[in-house]
Amino acid sequence: MKIDLHLHTNVSSPCSLIDPRHLIEQAKYAGLDGICVTEHDEIRGAEVAAELGRERSFPVYRGVEIYTEFGDMLVYGLYRNAPGWKTPFEDLLAWSREAGAVIVPAHSCRVSGELERVHGPERADWLLRNVDAVETHNGGCTPEGNAAAAELALRYDLPGIGGSDAHHIFQVGRCYTVFDNDINSDEDLVAAIMAGRCHGSYATR
Numbered sequence: 013m014k015i016d017l018h019l020h021t022n023v024s025s026p027c028s029l030i031d032p033r034h035l036i037e038q039a040k041y042a043g044l045d046g047i048c049v050t051e052h053d054e055i056r057g058a059e060v061a062a063e064l065g066r067e068r069s070f071p072v073y074r075g076v077e078i079y080t081e082f083g084d085m086l087v088y089g090l091y092r093n094a095p096g097w098k099t100p101f102e103d104l105l106a107w108s109r110e111a112g113a114v115i116v117p118a119h120s121c122r123v124s125g126e127l128e129r130v131h132g133p134e135r136a137d138w139l140l141r142n143v144d145a146v147e148t149h150n151g152g153c154t155p156e157g158n159a160a161a162a163e164l165a166l167r168y169d170l171p172g173i174g175g176s177d178a179h180h181i182f183q184v185g186r187c188y189t190v191f192d193n194d195i196n197s198d199e200d201l202v203a204a205i206m207a208g209r210c211h212g213s214y215a216t217r
């Protein structure tokens with residue numbers, strides 16, 4: 013089952029040109045089985061898209077991309093806004109543990125070794141011990157950056173996920189997550205990531 017787990021729409025992300033109605037049409041055209049909308053620091057865009065998905069009988073799940081001192085974190089299972097710019101990672105961790113949500117560093121390595129270089133090896137190590145997966149396939153990263161993220165996932169024995177990070181309609185589905193089992197709800201999606209029953213992939217066509 014192929015689901016693009018990282019998408020921005022013009023509802024909550026001013027940087028995106030994607031209308032959620034067009035997003036759903038494009039996701040079907042791209043052969044995806046579902047999508048998850050992850051706006052910057054705000055849940056509303058995901059709620060709007062999920063409602064449109066219900067009307068159109070296409071699975072749309074809800075996530076959010078929260079900016080922290082460690083960069084952007086994709087969060088699944090936490091249906092709330094970030095209260096301000098640059099959420100302290102420890103706050104995000106506390107909310108996520110309470111809600112049973114998963115935290116996944118987005119585009120964590122534009123280049124190899126970036127996390128260690130920017131935050132120091134100890135802080136980078138602490139971060140990676142407190143996240144649930146790594147975005148190993150991000151549509152906006154170079155193959156080298158994604159390979160570096162995949163290496164981190166391997167080193168920390170974390171599952172990988174994939175998402176297009178689309179801000180333009182033609183980018184939808186350029187990366188996605190392959191789930192081993194059927195996903196029928198936000199809860200299924202969170203549980204599958206937590207259990208590692210998924211991996212990231214590039215679009216093959």
Ligand SMILES: [Zn+2]
Binds near residue numbers: 077084118119
């Ligand atoms: Zn981002």
Ligand SMILES: [Zn+2]
Binds near residue numbers: 018020
């Ligand atoms: Zn993003």
